[in-house]
Amino acid sequence: MNADQNDCLELYGHQFPSRLLLGTSRYPSPAVLESCIQESKPAMVTASLRRQGANPEQISSGFWEILKKLNVPILPNTAGCHRPEEVIQVAHMAREVFETDWIKLELIGDDYTLQPDTLHLVATAERLIKDGFKVLPYCTDDLILCQGLVDVGCQAIMPWAAPIGTGKGPINPYALKLLRERISVPMIIDAGLGLPSHATMVLEWGYDGVLLNTAVALAHNPIKMANAFAGAVKAGREAFLAGAMLEHEQAQASTPNLGIPFWHQS
Structure with missing residues (x-):
């Protein structure tokens, strides 16, 4: 199956x-x-709104003009919020x-690792869903946490591969693979990816997409890196759809012995 033509990312029925989803901060x-968005053609781009901003012009005139020009769907996020009340207020703004109605739910519990507040994340997601939001929660790879988010109505979740901005790639493959096996809703890897090969890897495991920012924005050539990640995501998805061969402990000859002259079989 060609993923470009016959295989779409579906979130909340859309x-x-x-x-590929793309963050919009820290670019040169x-x-x-703008060129990175044009090159990678992301499903959505993220945009953070501080409580000080009351209209698009106060966010950034250049940024706002780019979004209007390219007509790319926006995924607002609640970046920088540390309390549920902050999240709710910023989401409504x-x-x-x-x-x-789309919102990327970020509720930070630790300033050093930027790990989500796992104690209050589920209840906050539930409040936003009741308020009519399509919630994409940024979370860890904890199975119980992710199942709790699904149970309160999240139709997609966004577990991290590693702490935000580290570029380490999937630091706990066991947890991420187990999560993919146990959680049935779409899952987008958010945070910690640094290389296109990281994106290919998680798509090969069956993840439905990736959200990138730092890996592209801080590359020596962000435009080339955006293109590289777009290709990596497609390759990983097509590999998942194709079905990988099983691993073997011993070498397996790719050429059968049948028909080989006997002196080559000694």
């Missing part, structure tokens, strides 16, 4: 032609950000400003 310039 289909997206790409399995608005022009580079973002819905008014960006005119969308």
Whole structure:
């Protein structure tokens, strides 16, 4: 199956032609950000809204113009929020400003690792869902936490591969593979990816997409890196659909012995 033509990312009943989501901070310039979006053609781009901002023009005129020009779907996030009340307030502001019910839920519990507040994340997600939001929660790879998010109505979740901005790639493959086996809703790896090969890897495991920011924005050539990640995501998905061969402990000859002259078999 060709993933480009016949296989879309589906979230909350909406289909997206790409399995790559792109963050929009820390780029060298608005022009580079624009080129990265054009090159990678992401399903959505993230946008954070501080409580100080009351309208799009206060966010960044250049950034806002890029989004309008490219007509790419926006995924507002609640970056920087440490309390559930902050999350709810910022989410409602973002819905008014960006005119969308989509929200990436970030509730930070630790400033050093930027790990989500696992104690309050589920209840906060439930409140947002009851308020009519399509919630994509940023979470850890904890199975019980992720199942709790699904149980309160999250139709997709976004576990990390590693702490935000580290670029380490999947640091706990066992947990991520187990999570993919046990959780049935779409899952997008968010945070910690540094290389296109990391994106290919998690898509090969059956993850439905990736969200990137630092890996592209801080590359020496962000535009080339955006293109590389777009290709890596497609390759990983097609490999998953193709079905990988089983691993073997011993060598397996790719050429059968049948028909080989007897002196080559000694």
